[in-house]
Amino acid sequence: xxxxxxxxxxxxxxxxxxxxxxxxxxxxxxxxxxxxxxxxxxxxxxxxxxxxxxxxxxxxxx
Numbered sequence: 099x100x101x102x103x104x105x106x107x108x109x110x111x112x113x114x115x116x117x118x119x120x121x122x123x124x125x126x127x128x129x130x131x132x133x134x135x136x137x138x139x140x141x142x143x144x145x146x147x148x149x150x151x152x153x154x155x156x157x158x159x160x
Contacts, residue, residue: 108148113139117146 109115116139123133138144 110139110142110146110148112141113146115146117142117144 110117118139119137120134121137123135126132139146142148
């Protein structure tokens with residue numbers, strides 16, 4: 099029996115797949131909640147995977 103495996107997605111080389119991070123602003127609000135800001139990887143826009151580019155095939159078609 100042959101198993102069909104999906105190709106692994108390409109991980110962003112800049113963030114290694116961890117595209118978003120929560121950064122603490124250093125303090126709590128009046129309700130006691132920790133104030134955080136979410137920062138996204140600028141290279142992959144927070145997706146964690148590298149974009150696939152269309153590869154052009156070299157040579158003439160027969």
